[in-house]
Amino acid sequence: MxxxxxxxxxxxxxxxxxxxxxxxxxxxxxxxxxxxxxxxxxxxxxxxxxxxPAIQQAYQTMTDLVEDNAVSPPGAKDVIAVTAPFAVGKSTLVRTWAQDHYRDIIGDRIHLSQLPTWNREVGVVADEVPVVWLDLEAASKVRAFNLQLLQYFGYPLSGAVTDLTARIHRILDAHRVRLLVVDDTNLLNLRHKDARDVLDHLKHINTVLGQRGASLVLVGADLEDSAIFRDPQMAGRLRTISLKPCxxxxxxxxxxxxxxxxxxxxxxxxxxxxxxxxxxxxxxxxxxxxxxxxxxxxxxxxxxxxxxxxxxxxxxxxxxxxxxxxxxxxxxxxxxxxxxxxxxxxxxxxxxxxxxxx
Ligand SMILES: Nc1ncnc2c1ncn2[C@@H]1O[C@H](COP(=O)(O)OP(=O)(O)OP(=O)(O)O)[C@@H](O)[C@H]1O
Ligand SMILES: [Mg+2]
Incomplete structure (x- = not known):
């Protein structure tokens, strides 16, 4: 994406x-x-x-949590986790909601064939990208996560992991990111010995987003069983939306x-x-x-x-x-x-x- x-x-x-x-x-x-x-x-x-009714409720809960995150004091915010068995409709629901959220922010500029822009500084115009959607790839680690994020904006992909992370901070500001959705979070490599790094990176990204009043949404199959839910610091921030078939x-x-x-x-x-x-x-x-x-x-x-x-x-x-x-x-x-x-x-x-x- x-x-x-x-x-x-x-x-x-x-x-x-x-x-x-x-x-x-x-x-x-x-x-x-x-x-x-x-x-x-x-x-x-x-x-x-x-x-x-469950889909309508989930839609409203996501809206409320994102609004709460936008107005609560800067810092790490609540992370929204949307979890369900495979093929229940998680991605469809969150994509529909995130696209509505995008249209709300962009307003009339949705009709532009180019990305909308904003004046970052006097004389500096940047694309406005309030919603970021990442489709994770199998067994993603920190570097793969960062690369996907950079790719979303069309930025260069070379550099050490720490440089990429620093570049991401600048990008979140430059493009006024309000919402980062990570789909297929179950594909993050949390079983690997680098699992700690991946989790810490997610927490860091959430803090960076939170300082800007923005929200992180994690979507994935059966996340309740994953290390994300077992990490005490992460679990303390998670607001879970569980879906199931009728x-x-x-x-x-x-x-x-x-x-x-x-x-x-x-x-x-x-x-x-x-x-x-x-x-x-x-x-x-x-x-x-x-x-x-x-x-x-x-x-x-x-x-x-x-x-x-x-x-x-x-x-x-x-x-x-x-x-x-x-x-x-x-x-x-x-x-x-x-x-x-x-x-x-x-x-x-x-x-x-x-x-x-x-
Ligand atoms: N509310 C809905 N009404 C009609 N079709 C739906 C709805 N939600 C999902 N679908 C369809 O069901 C299929 C599975 O949906 P989706 O990919 O969103 O599920 P998922 O839970 O994200 O699956 P996965 O676990 O593979 O990521 C897709 O073909 C999608 O178009
Ligand atoms: Mg999906």
Missing amino acids: TARLWHDQARGESLIAPPPKTIAQLRAMATSTRMQYLRHRRRWMRSLRFET TIDTPAEVTRWQNTLAGIEHLVLPYLPAASQGILAGHHAPRIWRLTQGYLGDVARLIAEAAHLAAQEDTWTLRIADLERTQLSKRAQVAAPRLRETAAGRPREAPSVEVAAS
Whole structure:
């Protein structure tokens, strides 16, 4: 990632929804027009970002913590740690939030094709880069961390680790950095004998950011088990946001799952002209959970692909067969048959979901 790419992505328009059509209109379309329409519909469905109460809560918590850090006295600030099992949607959530935060700071300048600038000193103009996003590479140590940071701004990468760290201090000021997000923090090499250095470096970066009222956000898989959480000084500063896939073990969770599907249904029902209300939130709710185990990325893929298969066969709804034959992620493929077997013996798979439509 680079500052330039981040800016371009923040400027990017989200995919425009295709106009909803009736079955008669769809059937009257020329084959090529219909194929084009279906491709657009599928792409749009795949681009949807679903909301759950947990996602909304996490978004608000990040906003609050960053605001608190901005106004509390200078010094080491709270570090935000977003942790979850693999593929739950950590990066998607934090990226969405960080891009909104970037747009808030940049304001109207988001329309510029170049990076926005500010007057650093009289006569000295610098790029303004309020948000830094690092995608860590495998087994990163201090040097790799510093290099990635420099690369984000397009600075030279040569020099000793200490020189690079000093250069980073200057860069944070020169570009008015407010937020540093480190994604895939689990890839920091904390098992290696250099682990102490890596942790100390993170703490140092947090202090440097804190002196400027800026925040550090660490995103990673199962961070609770990592050395970051075991380090007493770090643990004292961590504010943890834990995400998990939607579960259906209690009546309250079943209701939340149905509400999540109702939200998705609200978006996609206009594109399923032969489907009735409740098709996702009621009728297919247990099946969608079994096939996806509550992972929103898998839900998005399942619905988009199943709707596409159904449309190609001119049915314009979502049938059981469409859901069952959709290609799932490897993770879901492994888990779904296991759940089906379990369901034969116990009602674990089938939540007590009312069938609201057929
Ligand atoms: N709220 C959401 N609505 C729809 N799809 C989502 C949502 N969140 C994530 N996804 C999709 O789920 C998939 C996994 O998301 P993401 O990469 O954010 O997960 P992650 O927890 O960061 O994974 P990893 O542990 O591999 O870093 C992606 O395809 C993403 O587009
Ligand atoms: Mg991720």
